[in-house]
Amino acid sequence: MQGSANPHGHSQLQTLLPRESLLWIFAAQLAVLLPHFAHLPLWLLGAWTVAVYWRLEVYRGRREIPGRLVKLLAVSLAVLGLVLTYRRWFALEPMVALLAVSFTLKNIELVSRRDALLSLMLAYFLAATLFVFEQTIPYALYGMLCVVLITAALAAQQGKGSARPGRALGLSAKLLAQAVPVMLLLFVVMPRLGPLWAVPQNSAKASTGISDSMSPGDFSELSKSDKPALRISFDGPLPPPEQRYWRGLVYTHFDGRRWSEPDLEQYYASWRRGRGRSQGVSGAAESEQTLPAVGPRYRYQVIQEASHSPWLFSLARPHSETEGVSATGDDTLVYRMPVASRLAYDVRSWPRESLARDEPLSAAEERRHLQLPGSGNPEARAWAQARLAEGMGAEQISTALLDLYHRNFTYTLRPPALGRDSVDEFLFSTRQGFCEHFASSYVFTMRAAGVPARVVAGYQGGEWVEQQEYLLVRQYDAHAWAEIWLPGRGWVRVDPTAAVAPERIRDGLQTAAAEEFMQDALLPLHKIALVTRLRLQWDMINYRWYQTVVSFDRERQEGLLTRLLGEVSPLRLALLLGLPVLLALAALLLWLHLSSRGPALPTVSRLYLRFCRRMARAGFARNPGEAPGDYARRIEREVPRLGPMARQITLAYERAAYGDSGSSAAAERQLRRLLRGFWPRRRARPTSVQSV
Template identity: 75%
Template sequence: MATSQIHSLLPRESLLWIFAAQLAVLLPQFSHLPLWLVGAWCGAVYWRLEVYRGRWEMPGRLVKLAVVTLAVAGLSLTYRRWFALEPMVALLAVSFTLKNIELVSRRDALLSLMLAYFLAATLFVFEQTIPYAVYGIFCVVIVTAALAAQQGRGSARPGRALGLSARLLAQSMPVMLLLFIAVPRLGPLWAVPQNSAGASTGISDSMTPGDFSRLSKSDKPALRIAFDGSVPPPEQRYWRGLVYSHFDGRRWSEGEPADAFGRGRAAITGSKTVRPLPEVGPRYRYQVIQEPSYNPWLFALARPDSETRGVMATAEDTLVYRAPVASRLAYQVQTWPRESTPQVTPLSAEVRRRNLQLPDDGNPRARQWASELQRRGLSGEQISEEVLAEYHGQFTYTLKPPALGRDSVDEFLFSTRQGFCEHFASSYVFTMRAAGIPARVVAGYQGGEWVEQEEYLLVRQYDAHAWAEIWLPARGWVRVDPTAAVSPERIRDGLQSAAADQFMQDSLVPLHKLAFLNRIRLQWDMINYRWYQTVVSFDSERQQGLLRRLLGEVSVSRLLLFFGVPAGVALLGLLIWLKVSARGPRLSPANRLYLRFCRRMARVGLARHSGEAPADYARRIQAENPRLGGAAVRITAAYQKAAFAEDPAAEKQLRRLLRGFWPMRLTH
């Protein structure tokens, strides 16, 4: 195709609008897309602009085939699996890139912009926050403006294209709200798995000295918890997520699941765990909104159960999700007091072995101390009291503990005696196991900030905490928090109170010390919480509840009466308005008469040219058809007097002249 033909099909303004729309929807995706794909899109845009300038030619079939092959190969090498969000979004971006190198006709432009709408929707696959929603609306405005710019001469002017886009979206808002409320809710698109390896945040599947102290530097939200009924006191707010059973001398990790209720098997099968629950009612009922962690474990109080789809309970009193939590997740939980179990089931030999496991060597002084406690014939509770008493009298709670060497437990217990929660939990569990008491480390969050205005508990990353559990034959698993023996204010009042001098020292802006900024931050979190509760988590259950409140009974007839009739009336009003507005401003009688004259002349092949003055038009008629020229001159003179001099007599004369003027008869 010749360059002149390309120019006539897609002018420069149309191309620039298309590229602007593509850039708008791709910009927030650059963090998810591979670098080579971003470069490929930029290269394709540059290629198409050079073609417009006449410097390069459109690619041939062999070049297109080579580009497609390279793009597919790049996607295959970049992503481990295709059925995931990132490769799907990348595939749309590749479609943009490949379409740009053959962007020739108006049809190609429309197809490219349709792809832009789809890619704009994928913004909400990764994030459903308010800033992303605002940016998503901006993208739709730009894409719609680019679509309007393809309609012809003058439509590409920024003011006109953006104005038309804004009007169209404003007119669509009532329909959007109606569909949001009335259309049956489907499963969210973001339930598709993501390639999120290496992107996990928050608490990990293992613990070494220093891990939790690093989390104490982050004030990002982790959980928001709203209660249906009573709220647990601060000293009971232990949001457990992981249980570490295996110790290699320095690192604590989960180890293998003990039985069919284990996390690994439940996560693989995706089946709902069925386990007996106490006859006594649950102590707490609440909803947890968990921020993306890209890990499958969830957080709840001890002995939890959830009816939320995809959430499973484990034998270690934790909850897991069927897939890594890649976006905000809301789940309902109910928890029972552990003492509600009428009798304690003895530990199996395998579970006992796992929770007594220690390396063959290392930390000899801690082992010797534990052996001395055991030889004294103390019970498990008494040994625990002895260890906690040692912590209470000799140790210091700090966010900046000294580094530990190979025998980390010995160095902490008998040398440095300064540590964070993981140091106390690790050394406590090691000592209890060395004394023959089954014990394990539990990781999660402790505490949270109560938001009075919205009545929910805000748990941040710096609330990450590690504590211990020991097995007592008469009571089962019992929570023991060694940190509470050293710093009870950490459990009662939170980390900010327990380590006020060291808290968030490395932050650029210490919001916790600036009351005004801290209030703004809390207000913003409340807005986000309300946004999630009202919009993002508006599932089928909430929809049914809203419709029942509006209609009393959800039925097809009531839905049609409540939504269909107003929608029909609104649509009819819109059509009438469009019909009236399309006519333009009301013309004067003289102008209407003159337009009638022009239409009659057009029927005989003498149409008036765009922008042609009435006098010039009359002279052209006289030159091309003398039989009609005299009448045309007289009609034009009468029109000019009637329209510009506002002469009533001239208007009557114009009406009389038109009454007898029928050019079709005069030309036959």
């Protein structure tokens, strides 16, 4: 194998790597890289494969270690690949990809133990980045497996025989097992510091969830997914099913087919720059001023799954003191960056009916919530104008429209396709739809009647998990409803779907659309009771994992330390840290003491010593240096009643200790059986027992 000259002399760290050490390094690298290819470009796997192949060819003597020109070319191609793959460099994926590239290119100059140690240190870092993307139990277990393999690869570099799988893995497991108590101790007592900087993830990554716009058919697609979206635990009363509206986005602009928020990007960018208010954005402090300090409210914690979007979900009139979370003027919450992994935030919400709203809607807000395209859907516009001509007010028009839904419409997950005038076709032709059809047509018609209205998107309902006391909201609970502005009352929620399928609000989608629910699933697992229970148990385990481990923040740490110590002080913390260290030292000293006593006796010898101790307690101790056969004959002479049993035990011991492997096992079983019933009477003067 070719190698570069050693400028530092013949150091042990510069010893050339044998084949077994190389294979261990490559196995550890592959284990670390595999889960990253869910979010990193596949060409990185190809680059790693080429680098490993080249290095193995060097070992076989078919190629040489690349020179500077080849290395420069490889680095240039890797950087070019990163530039073409990622448009934005200051994000998590390109940072991890850059680390993976460095990790990969190191293989083409993997010559000495020094290179091996550097490569394995990079592997530890890359394994740690797994938990930046996911903190689930499977990722945690896989991360532990990666650490075991990296440590085994590190142990395999220690010399002759160290690369044998059993020895390397055994040493790795032993080292990591010894580190577990220290890890648990540091997990409990080390200060929980927030990140010193925030690196955003690729927000363009595809994900299942509420989008920043809505058109007919979007929410019926979400009904095909049973992935968890939210887990909500309450500190106090649980809202009834008809009040469980988890609002996330408000759509105010309609282009004839799609509802959206046109200034959404400016909406969040303005908040992130800390400018205060733009298009209805209000900070947490302003939101708090308008909310009462006492009165009916809900307190709850939401654990939201990754959505790769900045909006959060809560009940109406929310206020959150969680860092990075802010309330908007549309009664929604936003986070300071796209939610790229599970996020927990605390919320307080006040029922709207408990809050008076006397101030009128501003002219700009009124125009915003009355916007309609210049043309299109003439029948819906005419229906609204006819109700106005009859002298109806806003609430009366709303009641008439809801009555129309109740009498003539069907709730279905498979609505027919709609053309350009989607509202007219739905209201006066097909009359079959999902929640977005009802919300969209309702808001359009109310605006046509001069009533400010808007579409709200989020989730409705959820499954109460009694064992862990939290509400599980899945993607198929996605829902759209409407809000209208009424003078003196402010924004009032109106759910047109409830007029057609009240069971959807009360009992959930599975009840409202039982025949159509999850029909497109490849395997109808939701219909198998055992599978449903197992999936719920797994979700409870994940919920407890997140509550106990992932979300173990400063507040939870202080609470745990207070329960353990009573009062958190430097002295008590020092004792908490020092006691385990002292116990570990005591255990080490005990182990050294026991090790110095020589190797443990064989099982057969320990069984025979048990016989000798029982005879000693009975007054017939064995003399120093006395052979087992001589001891048995002496017992037979001095105590004839014990002679036969002593002779049988001694013969069984000799056959077990000195016979062949076939007969020794049977003799050992016989010796155990004889000793089980041998309890000689105690004499007045017992003597000491000697060794075999």
